[in-house]
Amino acid sequence: MELSTLTVPQLKALCKEKKIKGYSKLGRTALIQLLSEVGHIPQATATEYNGALARDGSAQVPAVTQSANNVQNSAKAKSKKRGRVKPNPALADSESMGSGSKEKEAGNAPQVTSSEASQPDNPTVSGTLILPTFETPPKRIQASQAMPPPPLPTSVSTGSSKVSAALSTSTKRLATQSALPPSKKARMALATTSSAVTPVSTTPQAVTTSLSVDSVPVSPPSNGGAVSSATTPQPVSPLSANRSIPNTVNALIASGPRRFKPLVIKKPLGEFSSSDSVKSLSAPKGHPSVKPRSSLATSEPLVLRYLDFTCSSSVPTLQSISLPPSLSQRKRVQCWAIILVGISNEDRRSCALVSRMFRYAVYLSAYHILLQRYDGRRLRQISNQYSIAMTNMWPYLHLRDAEAATHRDRFTLSCLGRLVERFGACPIASHMWGSPDHKKQIAIAMRFTLTRYWFILSIGGHPERLSDWLEEIVLDAQEIIPGEVWNLTVQSSRSAATQIFYVLEPTCEVVGHPTPQESVNQTSAIPSSQEIHIRADWTSYIQRYQPGSSLFDHLRWDGYEEYHQGISRLWLKQLSDSEEDEMKRVVAKRYVLACVIENGVSGSWKSTTEMAQEFAGLSSKMDSTGTPFRQGKGPNLNLYLPSHHHVESVHFRTSSGQPLHPALATVQSLHREYFVLKDNGMEVGNEECGVYDVWMEVLSCSNKGL
Known part of the structure; x- marks a missing residue:
């Protein structure tokens, strides 16, 4: 059936029968062109494809490839123009050359590929749109996979660059318009534009394209050494097959069926010269442009404890000594065990090979070494659990030796150790390194030394003038209230006089000296008139302490x-x-x-209200003697x-x-x-x-x- 013999109503009825959209306001010539273009497409396929494009208004715009083989056969466009891109005189003048020049330039015309989601309102570019067949769904490939075009001729390069710049400026407006449903007027304008063609003339005019399905290339041509299309915007042509998206260019990549892959920036973000906001937008998912805080941290380990030795190893299970000597030799074993304490470990190993009696004496000598080095409450607890005459105590001795060595090494590496190296005096007694009575003994002794050091420096002392203070040695530390109050014994190296202090475990701040009744057997290094005895509230707290209560x-x-x-x-x-x-x-x-407030720990007793008022600069209700204003009740410990x-x-x-x-x-x-x-x-x-x-x-x- 000849379409040219039909009338306009008959042509519209035929379009309605074929379920073609956007034909209601087209003229007779446009209807004939529209029916001739879609006549080779199966009815079901064309309907499904047009419906899919109509539903997906924001679909990704594929790339468009130009072909210069059919430039002279293209028709003149008669549709209205909604885009802002005007005909380029430079580009039109370059086409006004002779037919021989046109054929030469047409053979060297580049293939123009558009980037994703970047299309102008109504661009027109000279060339032929190359489309794949509609039997398979359109596939989108990565824009960077398309080969870049060769350099344009000199006569056309200026006009093409201007058209490309004009096309790139309308990208944001197209991205917003593509998400909205197309209007009827826009669909008509697109259909009219795509259906009307015009041959190339020598006068300046808009350049249009026509569809050609037979010229689909198998693979993109190779153009080595060209600039990537991802960085150079290229003009594209409108696709007449898509009639649901207004004023946008719709084309299909003429390549194999590949899945879409998002653009991945392979260049490190630190080398970009753009702003941080552009970096964050261009960075792929999973690769933030800002380094996390964890990457700024160094690989140095975090040391949680400095002079705190509260975490000690557990006591191993001790075994009985095997191969005991005969009954006649057992009475000599204890004597030999005491003698073997004074020799080295190598000599004791040699003696263990002499006989069963010497071997048994070597094992028993471990307990006597423990008595000599670490005599205290901890050793007595172990001796109560095991039979000393039949138990191998060497594992426990090795544990205590390693514990004391760790304490010494930690002290040597600390600021107190450097102080000892400078003045040559150690403020802690040698038997305290093994913590004979309590696991916290050495930690409390070093904390007390550090606190005294802090007070001396706070009142104007200097690290170079601490020789007198370092002559006082911590002899003993006993726990009075678990986790709260300790009793420390300090001896002067110049004399045998000693002092006893009550200190707080968390800070080792001195609370006071014991009362005269408690220190009757002690020889004080200072006169009793100058001693600051423990206050009545602290004495009452220590004597009336109940398990479960806390200083807080x-x-x-x-x-x-x-x-x-x-x-x-x-x-x-x-x-x-x-x-x-x-x-x-x-x-x-x-x-x-x-x-x-200092009055809560030492000094004159004050109530919480009085300490708060004094700290705020108000007067406190105290008499001249420093006794509590209210004498009705006994003193209560107050910390503010x-x-x-x-x-x-x-x-x-x-x-x-x-x-x-x-x-x-x-x-x-x-x-x-x-x-x-x-x-x-x-x-x-x-x-x-x-x-x-x-x-x-x-x-x-x-x-x-x-």
Whole structure:
């Protein structure tokens, strides 16, 4: 049936029969052209494809390939133009040359490929659209896989660059319009534009394209050394087959059926010269443009404990000695065991090979070595569990030796060890390294030494003038209240005089000397008139201590709703059960006790209200003798923490993730951040000044605590 013999109503009826869209306002010529173009497409396939394009208004726009073989056969466009791209005079002038020049330029015409989702409103480019067959669904491939075009001739390069620039400016408007349903007027304009063709003339005019299905290439041509199409925007032509997307270019890549792959930036983000916002948008998923904080942290391990030796190894199970000697020789075994204590381990190994009696005596000599080195409550507990005359005590001896060596090494590497190297005096007795009575003995002794060192430097002392203080040696440390109060015995190296101090375990701050009745058998190094005995409230607390009670029960602070024992409730809820978070809780409690008003620990007794008023600059109700204003009840232990020292958080690292000095931690209070010592919670710096100069010298650290 000849389409030219039909009338307009008959042509529209035929379009309706073939279920073609966008024909209602077309003229007779446009209807004939429309029916002739879709006549070779099967009815079901064309309908399904047009419907899919109509439903997917924001579909990805495929690339368009130009072909210059049918440039002279293209028809003149008669449709209305909605786009802003005007005919390029330079490009039109380049086409006004002779037919021989046109054929030469047509043979060298490049293939233009558009980037994804970047199409102008109504661009027109000279060339022929190359489409694959509609039997298979259109496939989109990565834009970077298409080979770049060769350089354009000199006569056309200027006009093409201007058209490309005009096309690239309308990308954002097209991305917004493609997401909306097309209007009827827009569909008509697109259909009219795609159906009307015009031959190439020598006058400046818009360049259009026509469809050619027979010229689909098998693979893209190879153009070596050309610029990538991903970085150079290319003009594209409108696709007349898609009539549901208004004023956009729709084409299909003429290549094999490949799955779409997103663009991946292989160049490192740090080498881009664009802004950070452009980097974050261009970065692929899973590759953030900003480095995470964890990458800024160094590989240095975090040391949680500095002079704290609370974690000791468990006691191994001891075995009985095998191959005992005869009954007649057993009475000599103990004598030989005592004798073998004075020889070396190599000699004892040789003696163990002499006979059964010597072998048995070598095993029993371990207990006598323990008595000589680590006599105390811990050894007595082990001897009560095992029979000394039949048990091999060498594993337990090796455990205690390793424990004492660890304590010595930790002390030597600390700031106190460097102090000993400078002055040549050790403030801790030699038998204390093995913690004979309690596992915390050596830790309390070193903490007490560190606290005394802090007080001397705080009152104006200098690290070079500590020889007199280092002559006092810690002889013994006994626990009075578990986890709270200890009794320390200090002896002067110049004389045999000793002093006894009651100290708090968290900070080792001195509470006072024992009463004269308690120290009747002790020889004090200072006159009794100058001794500051323990206060009545502390004496009452120690004597009336009940298991389950805590020193923090006597602490008073402001803001009970937001703080628990002076520590932020919100921060405590965020902590886990890990070792690091548990150590943060310990440091926070030490800081709280180190920052309470001094009258709560020592000095004259004051009530909580009086301490709060004195801290606020108000008068306190005390008489001239310093006794409590109200004498009705017995003295009560009062500890008051000012609101300035409420703990918000504790940190062992800097904001960049670097571990602080092993002896330091940072405490964030309400108004300021402080550098404190982990072992006693006392201040050694703040956020304005950093670590104080004297403590920078003592700890050998930087101003930032590193």
